[in-house]
Amino acid sequence: MNLDIISIGDELLIGQTLNTNAFWMSKALNQIGFTIRQQTTIADTEDVILSALENSLQHSDVVLVTGGLGPTNDDLTMPTLNKYFGGSLKRDQKVFDHIKQLVTGKGFEMNENNQKQAIVPDNCTVIHNANGTAPGLWFEKDGKVIVAMPGVPYEMKAMVSDEIIPRLKKQFVLPEIINQMVYTQGMPESMLAEKIADWENNLPETIKLAYLPSPGRVKLRLSSTGTDRLLMQNYIDAEIVKLEALIPTYIYSTDNEDMAAVVGTYLNENKLTLATAESCTGGYIAHLITRIAGSSNYYKGSVIAYANEIKINELNVLQADLDAFGAVSRAVVEQMALGVKQKMNTDYAIAISGIAGPTGGSEEKPVGTVWIAVATPDGISSKKYVFGKLREVNIQRASITALGMLRKEF
Amino acid sequence: MNLDIISIGDELLIGQTLNTNAFWMSKALNQIGFTIRQQTTIADTEDVILSALENSLQHSDVVLVTGGLGPTNDDLTMPTLNKYFGGSLKRDQKVFDHIKQLVTGKGFEMNENNQKQAIVPDNCTVIHNANGTAPGLWFEKDGKVIVAMPGVPYEMKAMVSDEIIPRLKKQFVLPEIINQMVYTQGMPESMLAEKIADWENNLPETIKLAYLPSPGRVKLRLSSTGTDRLLMQNYIDAEIVKLEALIPTYIYSTDNEDMAAVVGTYLNENKLTLATAESCTGGYIAHLITRIAGSSNYYKGSVIAYANEIKINELNVLQADLDAFGAVSRAVVEQMALGVKQKMNTDYAIAISGIAGPTGGSEEKPVGTVWIAVATPDGISSKKYVFGKLREVNIQRASITALGMLRKEF
Numbered sequence: 001m002n003l004d005i006i007s008i009g010d011e012l013l014i015g016q017t018l019n020t021n022a023f024w025m026s027k028a029l030n031q032i033g034f035t036i037r038q039q040t041t042i043a044d045t046e047d048v049i050l051s052a053l054e055n056s057l058q059h060s061d062v063v064l065v066t067g068g069l070g071p072t073n074d075d076l077t078m079p080t081l082n083k084y085f086g087g088s089l090k091r092d093q094k095v096f097d098h099i100k101q102l103v104t105g106k107g108f109e110m111n112e113n114n115q116k117q118a119i120v121p122d123n124c125t126v127i128h129n130a131n132g133t134a135p136g137l138w139f140e141k142d143g144k145v146i147v148a149m150p151g152v153p154y155e156m157k158a159m160v161s162d163e164i165i166p167r168l169k170k171q172f173v174l175p176e177i178i179n180q181m182v183y184t185q186g187m188p189e190s191m192l193a194e195k196i197a198d199w200e201n202n203l204p205e206t207i208k209l210a211y212l213p214s215p216g217r218v219k220l221r222l223s224s225t226g227t228d229r230l231l232m233q234n235y236i237d238a239e240i241v242k243l244e245a246l247i248p249t250y251i252y253s254t255d256n257e258d259m260a261a262v263v264g265t266y267l268n269e270n271k272l273t274l275a276t277a278e279s280c281t282g283g284y285i286a287h288l289i290t291r292i293a294g295s296s297n298y299y300k301g302s303v304i305a306y307a308n309e310i311k312i313n314e315l316n317v318l319q320a321d322l323d324a325f326g327a328v329s330r331a332v333v334e335q336m337a338l339g340v341k342q343k344m345n346t347d348y349a350i351a352i353s354g355i356a357g358p359t360g361g362s363e364e365k366p367v368g369t370v371w372i373a374v375a376t377p378d379g380i381s382s383k384k385y386v387f388g389k390l391r392e393v394n395i396q397r398a399s400i401t402a403l404g405m406l407r408k409e410f
Numbered sequence: 411m412n413l414d415i416i417s418i419g420d421e422l423l424i425g426q427t428l429n430t431n432a433f434w435m436s437k438a439l440n441q442i443g444f445t446i447r448q449q450t451t452i453a454d455t456e457d458v459i460l461s462a463l464e465n466s467l468q469h470s471d472v473v474l475v476t477g478g479l480g481p482t483n484d485d486l487t488m489p490t491l492n493k494y495f496g497g498s499l500k501r502d503q504k505v506f507d508h509i510k511q512l513v514t515g516k517g518f519e520m521n522e523n524n525q526k527q528a529i530v531p532d533n534c535t536v537i538h539n540a541n542g543t544a545p546g547l548w549f550e551k552d553g554k555v556i557v558a559m560p561g562v563p564y565e566m567k568a569m570v571s572d573e574i575i576p577r578l579k580k581q582f583v584l585p586e587i588i589n590q591m592v593y594t595q596g597m598p599e600s601m602l603a604e605k606i607a608d609w610e611n612n613l614p615e616t617i618k619l620a621y622l623p624s625p626g627r628v629k630l631r632l633s634s635t636g637t638d639r640l641l642m643q644n645y646i647d648a649e650i651v652k653l654e655a656l657i658p659t660y661i662y663s664t665d666n667e668d669m670a671a672v673v674g675t676y677l678n679e680n681k682l683t684l685a686t687a688e689s690c691t692g693g694y695i696a697h698l699i700t701r702i703a704g705s706s707n708y709y710k711g712s713v714i715a716y717a718n719e720i721k722i723n724e725l726n727v728l729q730a731d732l733d734a735f736g737a738v739s740r741a742v743v744e745q746m747a748l749g750v751k752q753k754m755n756t757d758y759a760i761a762i763s764g765i766a767g768p769t770g771g772s773e774e775k776p777v778g779t780v781w782i783a784v785a786t787p788d789g790i791s792s793k794k795y796v797f798g799k800l801r802e803v804n805i806q807r808a809s810i811t812a813l814g815m816l817r818k819e820f
Contacts, residue, residue: 013446015437027425036423041449072603072621113600282700283693290692301720304712
């Protein structure tokens, strides 16, 4: 079953905004059994929209369109689709009430633009937008489905997950697709590939393997397409058992969870608590932990000690050790971990100090040098890493690595 | 002058790889004056490639194709283009020598696949690939240019910058294009549009306006295409002056900077310092600040007080106020701001306390309720916001809003 994605917006065509919508939708729709035939990105003008739509309808059963549904003058998708499908515009009371609730809830008055967003074509099914004012529009023609959605990523994502996917599953008979993730940490892609080469070469033909490296991690994806989901999953599970025997300490999840979730689940289930002390990662570890709902059950807080005086005053780091070894050193990072653990009275603590870059490096301690310490109920361990030159990547890698070090203590 | 981009590869269509190539090329080619008409992403099969190419050639003068140029059997772009342009394949000695140098330089022997990559169509200009073995192919037909390039990002980028752009500039007379951003914060898109409607309607015909909303912000883009860059910039600057008079407190940058950068630049230039105390945003504000290189000049650190006991012990929040008003209250958030400001001895401090969700809300304080306080050298101000239901979006919006509140104090 073919599916096309049309993304509308000049910001995509001038290289101002990266098209994460098409990427996310492709993954989500592929997972439920659709073959994504084409992604098309175009400007918000009537003739271009119509031409892309006609091209897609020639080859695909479903066309998902995002963008151009806002209330402002540069948004032309809705009138264009309405014209194409030969409908006329009417006011939708349910949409109006929802918009009113959203707008007045934020303390604003309904204005003309808000009113305008409740005007929709009369020949489509209106799809609820739980997180915004522009509704989705579901058209059908000759057994094919065309859905227009807002381009704001979090609005579109909720709409696809909660509304579009359930409806598409009801309307089309789709093959089963399994994409099973195996999360690994601690081995670069090239080494990992070598280590598991025999296993990879002996995978059953029905299982496809992909390597997905990201800073600090390599995810493996085992994919299978067919009709018998249980059988497919059994085959995949059997291969993961073999893989776990090959690289036992490197796999941290086979459950689509990220590292902070793995750590959080363990702490929560064992009624244990965690605090962090961050220098070079500047709050990113805390963010990874606290973006998980329920993290307040086990995460007490952090001291982000960007300046040395904060390390001394708030974390009881010794001035003498800062002078002797520098902020990026085993002595300092261990004192940071113990300091925050004691201060916040937790079972575990993570501390990080490093040189994220682009400046601040030296011959002895180049950019990317990071010390990480993990304090546990039984003691403390620490390790030095040398990552790369890119600040943002260093922040990410150091954070994931620190959470990985904590996981190994459980 | 229209330009199309065709990206070839299954990894893009199953949502495994984000299409950063199309994004990067769009920006680079738009900057030298091309109008990117369409980005198309397709699988590596002959009929699909030909259909996309024909569609693009109907509307555009230049078509840039990436991917499918590798040496293996599933790479069909080269034979397909060769067939389409009616050429025949020949061995290119210069390409062969380059491949041999690359392969043997890495300590490998030339194999069959390497040999194959020196076979190219005889009716195109072969483009040097400084960083890889697959050459680029430059075809011309009826005054139009079609270039096929490898999909490996760093190979493609060097080829575009060093070879393709200089040749295109020589071959086509290109207009000047300006895309000027205006960053606003504090007003939703629909209200902003109403507020600036008269200004928008009276924009010169040569200036095109677009609204780009994201959590907590709306970016406005003023675009202009012409021949006299200076004159165009003058027109745009004049309009921005009018806009600033209309919504003075809502614009935080006209310089492509994000909010944390705007705040950081001010603090840095005025030798002022900042600390933060975060509860519901859990380190995300600190991360936004510290991902900027050089932030250690003005940012001293943060106390992430996720647990109430940390608010009391580390930030001197009064137990009595926590009991009387709750953690999400003006009294508590102001004490947090003053506490961290004093503790870290800074000029400014931001504090946040709120309910990020999905649980923890009540009738009186629903999910999304956030109190933000900003302490300055002169005093303290605080404000309550009610954002939405999505945890991750609430964290982002609260963080951007807090930085925006700080900016307004400068």
